[in-house]
Amino acid sequence: MSWRGQLSQIVRELRIHFCQTSSSSDATREFILKNYKDLKTLNPGLPILIRECSGIQPRLWARYAYGVERSVPLEGLTEPQITAKLEELSKYAS
Amino acid sequence: MVRGSKCYKVLQARGNANFRCLISPGCKAATEAPAEGTILRRNAAPISDSGYCRSFNYAAFSSTKCSQPESCTRIPLNLMRALANRSIDVSSLGASSSVQRTPVCSGSTGLIGSGGGLQSVRHLQTLAVTPTGPKIIKADTEETIEVSVDGHSLQIPKGMTVLQACEVAGKEIPRFCYHSRLSIAGNCRMCLVEVEKTPKPVASCAMPALPGMKIKTDTPLVKKAREGVMEFLLLNHPLDCPICDQGGECDLQDQSMVFGSDRGRFTDTKRSVVDKNLGPLVKTVMTRCIHCTRCVRFASEIAGVPDLGVLGRGGSEEIGTYVENLMTSELSGNVIDICPVGALTSKPFAFTARSWELKSTESIDVSDALGSNIRIDSRGPEVMRIIPRLNEEVNEEWISDKTRFSYDGLKRQRLNEPMIRRPGGYLEPVTWRAALSAVAQAVHQVKPEEMAGVVGKLADAESIIALKDFLNKLGCENTWCEGIGANIDADVRSKYLLNTTIAGVENADVFLLIGTQVRKEAPLLNARIRKAVRNNRAKVATIGPPIDLTYDHEDLGDGTDALIQIAEGKHPFSTLLSKAQHPVVIVGAGVFERSDKDAVMAVVETIVDQAKVVRDDWNGFNVLLLEAAHAAALDLGFVPGVTAKLLSKDHLKFLYLLGADDIKPDDIPKDAFVVYQGHHGDRSAYRANVILPGAAFTEKEGTYESTEGRTQQTSPAVPSVGDARDDWKIIRALSEVVGVQLPYDSVSAVRARFLAVSPNLFRVDELEPPTVWPQSITPRSSSSKIESSPFIKAIDNFYMTNSICRASRTMAQCTSAFANLKQI
Ligand code: SF4
Numbered sequence: 051m052s053w054r055g056q057l058s059q060i061v062r063e064l065r066i067h068f069c070q071t072s073s074s075s076d077a078t079r080e081f082i083l084k085n086y087k088d089l090k091t092l093n094p095g096l097p098i099l100i101r102e103c104s105g106i107q108p109r110l111w112a113r114y115a116y117g118v119e120r121s122v123p124l125e126g127l128t129e130p131q132i133t134a135k136l137e138e139l140s141k142y143a144s
Numbered sequence: 145m146v147r148g149s150k151c152y153k154v155l156q157a158r159g160n161a162n163f164r165c166l167i168s169p170g171c172k173a174a175t176e177a178p179a180e181g182t183i184l185r186r187n188a189a190p191i192s193d194s195g196y197c198r199s200f201n202y203a204a205f206s207s208t209k210c211s212q213p214e215s216c217t218r219i220p221l222n223l224m225r226a227l228a229n230r231s232i233d234v235s236s237l238g239a240s241s242s243v244q245r246t247p248v249c250s251g252s253t254g255l256i257g258s259g260g261g262l263q264s265v266r267h268l269q270t271l272a273v274t275p276t277g278p279k280i281i282k283a284d285t286e287e288t289i290e291v292s293v294d295g296h297s298l299q300i301p302k303g304m305t306v307l308q309a310c311e312v313a314g315k316e317i318p319r320f321c322y323h324s325r326l327s328i329a330g331n332c333r334m335c336l337v338e339v340e341k342t343p344k345p346v347a348s349c350a351m352p353a354l355p356g357m358k359i360k361t362d363t364p365l366v367k368k369a370r371e372g373v374m375e376f377l378l379l380n381h382p383l384d385c386p387i388c389d390q391g392g393e394c395d396l397q398d399q400s401m402v403f404g405s406d407r408g409r410f411t412d413t414k415r416s417v418v419d420k421n422l423g424p425l426v427k428t429v430m431t432r433c434i435h436c437t438r439c440v441r442f443a444s445e446i447a448g449v450p451d452l453g454v455l456g457r458g459g460s461e462e463i464g465t466y467v468e469n470l471m472t473s474e475l476s477g478n479v480i481d482i483c484p485v486g487a488l489t490s491k492p493f494a495f496t497a498r499s500w501e502l503k504s505t506e507s508i509d510v511s512d513a514l515g516s517n518i519r520i521d522s523r524g525p526e527v528m529r530i531i532p533r534l535n536e537e538v539n540e541e542w543i544s545d546k547t548r549f550s551y552d553g554l555k556r557q558r559l560n561e562p563m564i565r566r567p568g569g570y571l572e573p574v575t576w577r578a579a580l581s582a583v584a585q586a587v588h589q590v591k592p593e594e595m596a597g598v599v600g601k602l603a604d605a606e607s608i609i610a611l612k613d614f615l616n617k618l619g620c621e622n623t624w625c626e627g628i629g630a631n632i633d634a635d636v637r638s639k640y641l642l643n644t645t646i647a648g649v650e651n652a653d654v655f656l657l658i659g660t661q662v663r664k665e666a667p668l669l670n671a672r673i674r675k676a677v678r679n680n681r682a683k684v685a686t687i688g689p690p691i692d693l694t695y696d697h698e699d700l701g702d703g704t705d706a707l708i709q710i711a712e713g714k715h716p717f718s719t720l721l722s723k724a725q726h727p728v729v730i731v732g733a734g735v736f737e738r739s740d741k742d743a744v745m746a747v748v749e750t751i752v753d754q755a756k757v758v759r760d761d762w763n764g765f766n767v768l769l770l771e772a773a774h775a776a777a778l779d780l781g782f783v784p785g786v787t788a789k790l791l792s793k794d795h796l797k798f799l800y801l802l803g804a805d806d807i808k809p810d811d812i813p814k815d816a817f818v819v820y821q822g823h824h825g826d827r828s829a830y831r832a833n834v835i836l837p838g839a840a841f842t843e844k845e846g847t848y849e850s851t852e853g854r855t856q857q858t859s860p861a862v863p864s865v866g867d868a869r870d871d872w873k874i875i876r877a878l879s880e881v882v883g884v885q886l887p888y889d890s891v892s893a894v895r896a897r898f899l900a901v902s903p904n905l906f907r908v909d910e911l912e913p914p915t916v917w918p919q920s921i922t923p924r925s926s927s928s929k930i931e932s933s934p935f936i937k938a939i940d941n942f943y944m945t946n947s948i949c950r951a952s953r954t955m956a957q958c959t960s961a962f963a964n965l966k967q968i
């Protein structure tokens with residue numbers, strides 16, 4: 051799981067968007083519950099913005115150096131799949 | 145309301161699919177006429193409370209149709225009070241909508257759709273959310289009683305007054321002293337109606353409706369009685385309407401059009417009354433007072449300052465302050481709106497404009513973090529006055545004095561052209577091109593780590609996101625928002641928002657206020673807490689600088705000692721808190737800037753945990769932000785990033801201040817290049833190398849998020865001064881000159897960017913409730929130790945908090961008048 055610790059070296063900001071209630075965001079909320087603490091402990095300086103808004107599609111955004119951003123929709127993914135997506139995002143060389 | 149065999153609203157309703165009859169069950173007014181005798185009643189929102197729109201007067205009392213079309217905008221808003229918040233629960237009437245809107249009278253016969261008064265086009269989309277639509281009052285439940293108004297019987301909830309019953313029936317009753325947010329005085333007698341089997345007309349505002357009552361509102365007797373009352377009121381009222389600032393929006397003037405006589409029978413000299421000095425804000429012309437005592441009741445009930453009172457009796461009755469005294473409330477300006485005549489008017493506005501020449505723009509206030517809804521009245525390029533707009537969930541119908549009176553600061557000290565500081569130290573006005581390329585040059589000479597961007601108190605979300613994107617593109621992560629502390633963590637929204645919501649605070653029964661002087665930081669929130677104290681006998685305890693909060697509270701000291709004791713369960717207050725049904729903990733600005741903030745917050749979290757302040761159905765943990773820009777800046781993640789080296793300010797070589805004025809010039813390294821973008825030549829402008837003039841909140845369409853997380857937008861009321869530009873446009877232009885062009889060219893494109901960063905900012909006029917996460921998901925900060933130092937005062941002088949206030953003469957007068965008084 052070493053990529054987690056390396057996250058803040060590549061990613062400048064993570065943003066997780068989801069809806070407070072809809073079921074398509076269930077997995078995203080679970081992902082946050084399970085992983086946020088770990089990610090934040092390993093990357094204390096990294097802003098991980100958890101942003102809720104009713105009725106939106108869950109999405110994971112990563113901002114890299116010099117304002118480059120990438121995002122993946124999380125709808126229909128399970129919690130491990132979201133983790134995999136995050137790992138993917140964390141490996142982009144910017 | 146019934147004419148011949150058809151309700152005349154039916155005629156109006158044709159083609160308006162939204163219209164539904166509120167009383168008659170199967171009636172679809174748009175397509176078919178209701179049965180004869182059906183009473184049609186208007187929806188809750190647009191019925192005026194204190195008076196009527198003038199056109200309505202004619203319609204109501206002379207049974208002519210309103211000449212105003214539905215889009216009428218000429219009606220003074222302060223006359224329009226919503227039925228929605230009468231002491232009765234409107235939802236029980238079924239005539240409410242889950243979307244609260246400012247009511248706008250739509251003329252006397254205007255029809256309001258099922259969504260409750262719909263105001264501006266901007267609201268159109270959002271209104272579609274969940275309108276519950278008017279329902280029929282259930283006649284068969286126990287709580288309703290049957291009364292008849294002008295021959296039409298109707299069911300009303302028990303406990304209503306006759307006046308409210310008449311309103312339900314669609315009969316407007318003229319009134320002066322009655323006000324739905326104040327206690328009932330019943331002393332003007334204007335609201336007389338006839339009730340069968342009573343010997344004389346009764347004051348409907350003070351008379352409870354009883355089962356079987358037969359109320360008559362339009363008999364000759366009633367008319368005569370009201371005419372009599374009006375004649376008495378006018379006996380001593382001066383004939384100075386032409387020079388009275390209330391003219392055109394005066395209840396007395398309006399109602400005398402209906403009940404007044406064209407000549408007087410009074411031949412004596414009129415009574416004279418000495419004008420009182422209530423301070424630099426409220427002008428008094430006491431001969432105009434009709435002794436309705438609304439102002440007295442407002443001061444003692446809402447504002448919580450027993451400064452005003454009635455002196456004398458009969459012919460020598462006067463409203464005054466007992467002893468020579470100023471009105472020491474930060475809500476004092478509201479007595480101007482509430483006074484039905486011209487006895488209390490605005491001093492700064494006096495003789496500057498007539499109400500009918502003003503153009504009104506609905507907007508949002510930025511002087512504190514509550515986002516009060518305001519109406520900006522302007523004439524040409526000048527803001528003439530600011531008055532409140534009704535929003536039950538935010539400011540009800542009040543605004544603070546700073547909101548109301550600091551507008552004159554918008555005319556002074558304005559930055560109107562780009563400037564560059566020349567070697568001699570003087571600022572030279574230059575073209576935009578020159579100024580932007582000077583900044584670009586400076587940007588190219590420094591490393592990304594040596595740059596920083598600071599957002600000030602009044603910045604809108606558009607400019608914040610533009611600045612963030614711009615700096616990020618340059619590789620700079622060194623961004624922060626002033627006044628909110630350096631080590632703020634913006635990850636979880638529920639940790640920095642007012643989760644209980646402003647209106648929700650009213651339901652609480654125990655308050656713990658930590659490091660906050662609510663009365664100064666958010667006067668209207670303080671009024672809500674006061675309401676809870678009055679209505680629920682809520683207990684309030686404060687830890688922080690001592691302050692008079694206008695209600696009883698326990699002062700637990702100004703340091704962290706009591707806080708730790710409560711967390712450890714050793715303090716008597718901790719039992720009170722944990723026994724509370726709806727406990728509220730509010731953490732204020734006194735905590736943000738502390739070096740041991742994390743430790744303090746950890747203790748607060750322990751308290752919150754132990755007392756179960758956050759439950760499934762109740763979230764009592766609140767952070768009260770201080771400034772209008774804060775919530776949006778945090779939502780957008782305008783916080784120090786991964787590579788930020790915030791603590792060593794010395795290495796900074798390039799500083800971008802977006803209206804940030806609180807940074808001390810000494811803290812900025814001597815050789816740093818400082819760009820100041822803002823609308824006032826305030827503190828930081830003196831240190832700036834380049835000045836880029838921006839627009840003030842009255843001049844642009846900006847998105848702001850309030851401390852409870854409500855997204856709202858200002859609207860431009862006046863043009864920006866000189867060469868100034870919208871803030872986000874300046875940053876956008878600069879980014880192009882620097883060579884890192886931002887990908888948006890229109891304001892809607894900037895807002896589309898919100899969708900990618902914090903989508904809730906895209907939902908204007910909506911409150912996106914933050915998710916409550918279990919505390920265990922955040923890692924506990926282990927390091928810092930809590931200090932016992934006292935909490936600081938975040939605001940020293942209520943009247944001088946931002947660059948607009950500091951340029952305002954009125955605010956300066958308030959400072960000198962009130963500064964020595966302990967209360968404010
Ligand atoms: S000053 Fe105005 S509000 Fe106060 S009692 Fe007189 S008329 Fe009423």
Ligand code: FES
Pocket residue numbers: 318319320321322329330331332333334335336347348349350
């Ligand atoms: S409104 Fe009823 S007595 Fe004044």
